[in-house]
Amino acid sequence: MxxxxxxxxxxxxxxxxxxxxxAVTIRGLSRSFGPVRALEDVSFDVxxxxxxxxxxxxxxxxxxxxxxxxxxxxxxxxxxxxxDREVTAFSPNTMLTEHSVAIVPQELxxxxxxxxxxxxxxxVEPGNRLFPSQxxxxxxxxxxxxxxxxxxxxxxxxxxxxxxTQQLVVVARSIxxxxxxxxxxxxxxxxxxxESDRLFALMARLKxxxxxxxxxxxxxxxxxxxxxxxxxxxxxxxxxSWRADETTPQRVVAAMVGRELSELTTxxxxxxxxxxxxxxxxxxxxxxxxxxxxxxxxxELHPGEILGVAGLPDSGRVxxxxxxxxxxxxxxxxxxxxxVPYANRTPSASIEAKLAFVPGERRxxxxxxxxxxxxxxxxxxxxxxxxLGLIRRRAFDRGANERAQALRVKTATIDQPITNLSGGNxxxxxxxxxxxxxxxxxxxxEPTRGVDVGAKSEIYEQLFALAAEGVAILCSSSDLPExxxxxxxxxxxxxxxxxxxxxxxxxxxxxxxxxxTGAVSTAA
Amino acid sequence: xxxxxxxAPRARFDFRKLLxxxxxxxxxxxxxxFILGTVLSPNFAQSGNLLSVGQQIxxxxxxxxxxxxxxxxxxxxxxxGSIYALAAVSTxxxxxxxxxxxxxxxxxxxxxxFAGLLNGLAVVLLGVPSxxxxxxxxxxxxxxxxxxxDGAPISLSAKLPGVTEFSLLxxxxxxxxxxxxxxxxxxVAAVGVILxxxxxxxxxxxxxxxxxxxxxxxxxxxxxxxxxxxxxxxLTAAIAGVLGLSFLSYVQGVTGTGLELTVISxxxxxxxxxxxxxxxxxxxIIGVIFIGLLQNILNINGISSFxxxxxxxxxxxAAVAADTWQRKRKTKA
Numbered sequence: 021m022x023x024x025x026x027x028x029x030x031x032x033x034x035x036x037x038x039x040x041x042x043a044v045t046i047r048g049l050s051r052s053f054g055p056v057r058a059l060e061d062v063s064f065d066v067x068x069x070x071x072x073x074x075x076x077x078x079x080x081x082x083x084x085x086x087x088x089x090x091x092x093x094x095x096x097x098x099x100x101x102x103x104d105r106e107v108t109a110f111s112p113n114t115m116l117t118e119h120s121v122a123i124v125p126q127e128l129x130x131x132x133x134x135x136x137x138x139x140x141x142x143x144v145e146p147g148n149r150l151f152p153s154q155x156x157x158x159x160x161x162x163x164x165x166x167x168x169x170x171x172x173x174x175x176x177x178x179x180x181x182x183x184x185t186q187q188l189v190v191v192a193r194s195i196x197x198x199x200x201x202x203x204x205x206x207x208x209x210x211x212x213x214x215e216s217d218r219l220f221a222l223m224a225r226l227k228x229x230x231x232x233x234x235x236x237x238x239x240x241x242x243x244x245x246x247x248x249x250x251x252x253x254x255x256x257x258x259x260x261s262w263r264a265d266e267t268t269p270q271r272v273v274a275a276m277v278g279r280e281l282s283e284l285t286t287x288x289x290x291x292x293x294x295x296x297x298x299x300x301x302x303x304x305x306x307x308x309x310x311x312x313x314x315x316x317x318x319x320e321l322h323p324g325e326i327l328g329v330a331g332l333p334d335s336g337r338v339x340x341x342x343x344x345x346x347x348x349x350x351x352x353x354x355x356x357x358x359x360v361p362y363a364n365r366t367p368s369a370s371i372e373a374k375l376a377f378v379p380g381e382r383r384x385x386x387x388x389x390x391x392x393x394x395x396x397x398x399x400x401x402x403x404x405x406x407x408l409g410l411i412r413r414r415a416f417d418r419g420a421n422e423r424a425q426a427l428r429v430k431t432a433t434i435d436q437p438i439t440n441l442s443g444g445n446x447x448x449x450x451x452x453x454x455x456x457x458x459x460x461x462x463x464x465x466e467p468t469r470g471v472d473v474g475a476k477s478e479i480y481e482q483l484f485a486l487a488a489e490g491v492a493i494l495c496s497s498s499d500l501p502e503x504x505x506x507x508x509x510x511x512x513x514x515x516x517x518x519x520x521x522x523x524x525x526x527x528x529x530x531x532x533x534x535x536x537t538g539a540v541s542t543a544a
Numbered sequence: 545x546x547x548x549x550x551x552a553p554r555a556r557f558d559f560r561k562l563l564x565x566x567x568x569x570x571x572x573x574x575x576x577x578f579i580l581g582t583v584l585s586p587n588f589a590q591s592g593n594l595l596s597v598g599q600q601i602x603x604x605x606x607x608x609x610x611x612x613x614x615x616x617x618x619x620x621x622x623x624x625g626s627i628y629a630l631a632a633v634s635t636x637x638x639x640x641x642x643x644x645x646x647x648x649x650x651x652x653x654x655x656x657x658f659a660g661l662l663n664g665l666a667v668v669l670l671g672v673p674s675x676x677x678x679x680x681x682x683x684x685x686x687x688x689x690x691x692x693x694d695g696a697p698i699s700l701s702a703k704l705p706g707v708t709e710f711s712l713l714x715x716x717x718x719x720x721x722x723x724x725x726x727x728x729x730x731x732v733a734a735v736g737v738i739l740x741x742x743x744x745x746x747x748x749x750x751x752x753x754x755x756x757x758x759x760x761x762x763x764x765x766x767x768x769x770x771x772x773x774x775x776x777x778x779l780t781a782a783i784a785g786v787l788g789l790s791f792l793s794y795v796q797g798v799t800g801t802g803l804e805l806t807v808i809s810x811x812x813x814x815x816x817x818x819x820x821x822x823x824x825x826x827x828x829i830i831g832v833i834f835i836g837l838l839q840n841i842l843n844i845n846g847i848s849s850f851x852x853x854x855x856x857x858x859x860x861x862a863a864v865a866a867d868t869w870q871r872k873r874k875t876k877a
Binding site for chain 2: 345347366367368370371377379384385386387388389390391395399400402403406409410411413453
């Protein structure tokens with residue numbers, strides 16, 4: 021490293037090393053919520069012009085740290101500096117205008133009925149602020165999008181864009197405001213591989229232009245492909261810091277969970293896959309099933325088997341599961357459970373028939389959001405515990421409590437609101453809810469979305485245990501490594517059609533993607 | 545993984561839980577209001593005065609019990625003032641026509657429940673937001689009331705058979721002390737508390753109000769739950785209407801105009817959120833008592849009824865602001 025003389029005005033706090041000041045300097049940062057310490061004495065630097073990945077399990081303090089950096093929340097103690105200027109007022113506006121820091125949150129905040137260019141330039145319109153010239157705005161937007169290598173129609177209303185493109189618009193909006201530090205909160209959680217690649221290309225471009233990126237993700241391969249620097253939080257403390265090329269995914273995961281995580285045994289390795297006798301009755305058989313965004317889908321699934329469903333987000337995966345369960349009406353085809361035809365499918369008929377469905381959109385479709393953990397877990401036992409219209413509360417609570425413990429739902433009491441739990445524990449509660457009906461067929465969508473590493477492996481183990489008891493499991497996921505870990509076979513959908521069912525043991529991410537993108541079609 | 549730290553199933557009675565309950569804030573405000581009333585006027589804390597407050601709040605209270613079901617469902621019923629008049633006029637006309645008072649009263653209740661059913665059907669089957677449906681039916685039921693009574697007031701003269709007995713419902717006092725209306729409110733409230741907090745219908749109501757789609761996916765009949773709430777709301781409005789007729793022996797087409805706002809205010813002050821899924825029957829009961837005491841305090845201190853309207857409005861906003869602030873703190877914690 022070259023040794024240059026320090027400029028005189030560098031101040032006493034500047035390090036003696038001959039590097040430029042870090043983009044972000046975090047010193048002794050703490051944040052308490054009542055007795056809960058969400059962040060405790062966190063200190064690290066984010067180097068300029070690099071991608072820094074911030075990792076940690078749910079509840080590790082990542083969100084709190086990001087919120088402080090974005091000015092959405094003040095810290096209880098410690099300091100944050102951007103380019104050696106300490107932040108004195110924590111507000112999103114100050115962060116952006118004074119420190120050039122912007123965040124791309126998980127829940128995008130766009131004006132859905134305004135155009136792309138109006139969204140990107142809102143507040144920084146060229147020329148007259150009150151009556152900005154549409155033409156000037158569009159031209160300015162085109163120039164900016166060009167620079168970012170994005171091909172988006174500036175006149176398109178944002179509502180008509182898919183989520184991934186909307187996210188890119190948010191990034192462009194930050195850049196239009198001259199942001200030099202961009203914080204991305206789990207940006208790939210909802211994206212397809214192709215969409216993620218588009219985002220990564222944009223990130224690479226921004227990095228090359230000198231923008232500093234701080235990025236949160238649960239996906240290890242992605243982190244190692246993108247990040248220069250890795251910082252790990254656990255239980256509110258900063259526990260590890262590496263250059264990305266000096267560590268391994270295993271060591272990072274170990275730091276996140278605080279212990280060495282044995283590499284999960286996959287179904288293929290464990291040899292747990294059942295071999296149904298010829299002529300055995302499948303637990304569920306689907307023939308020529310059609311409905312919204314899917315048509316003529318047929319497969320069968322035997323007791324104890326785990327069948328994955330892969331496909332791009334618009335492949336009709338979710339709609340297929342909803343049709344099977346009876347959450348939506350199909351347009352044709354049949355479903356049989358244990359050899360018995362199951363027509364007129366509705367949620368309550370499915371519950372009766374021991375067909376369970378854990379939806380993927382936990383917040384929108386799973387959580388009874390104003391109710392307690394116990395009520396959420398026990399929702400399907402209400403009927404059984406009702407005498408003369410009244411719920412036998414004590415017995416009901418005992419049942420819910422037992423199931424919460426069996427699934428290791430971490431909660432102070434089952435009287436807590438469900439929304440107080442972390443994503444992983446909410447998901448365990450959702451699974452626990454459906455185990456109450458003693459399912460013969462368990463249908464899951466995105467079983468570990470927004471779930472941290474530890475809870476993820478617990479959920480996998482639970483699924484394996486259920487399969488061992490003879491439950492037939494149908495599991496859809498956008499997370500291919502997940503499907504490759506937990507399934508016996510994988511049904512691949514492309515544009516609403518079943519393009520193949522592959523044996524997981526011989527499948528790879530590439531082979532599945534090839535099928536899902538319609539590049540090749542093999543017979544089922 | 546670390547062992548979970550679940551507590552044993554909750555004990556039947558937990559004092560700390562009582563303090564932390566959502567209603568505790570409103571209850572504290574109610575206690576403060578009571579102290580304030582006592583300090584301001586020596587007449588306030590007299591049993592006679594308090595019992596007459598009990599009399600005054602009964603009809604609003606009964607309606608608020610039904611309205612709580614609708615609001616916890618995430619819906620709203622603006623038509624209860626009109627149903628109140630429709631039921632009262634129906635019962636009054638039936639008595640005048642010579643029917644016995646119990647039959648006439650049942651007719652009034654049936655008319656109210658049916659009006660509620662119509663509201664519910666329009667919401668559930670047509671998918672029109674309940675605000676719009678009941679804004680319309682507020683007008684329709686009022687119009688029907690005026691039509692059937694031909695706009696003329698109905699007076700129950702004591703000479704009509706059964707009117708003396710019927711009047712006891714609204715005017716009578718048990719042992720000459722406790723107003724009958726208050727007892728009826730207590731009975732309706734008791735049923736409401738049990739239904740909402742202990743019954744399967746109550747569970748389903750919270751489930752639907754909190755997340756309709758999730759409720760549907762766990763096999764809850766969302767439409768039936770909503771229909772029931774609107775029927776209960778219509779029925780309780782009718783009970784109040786029949787009591788109102790009994791109390792005054794008089795009703796006309798415009799009786800009960802604007803009652804819906806007082807009813808909804810009581811439920812909101814009691815802690816229910818208009819988004820649905822939250823609120824309790826106890827909260828509503830406290831909210832009703834709060835409004836009654838507030839008006840009484842303003843009354844006995846000679847403050848004009850114009851100011852009462854202003855103060856009630858401010859209290860509603862203050863109550864919800866306090867609740868929002870508390871919730872914000874909670875989510876941060």
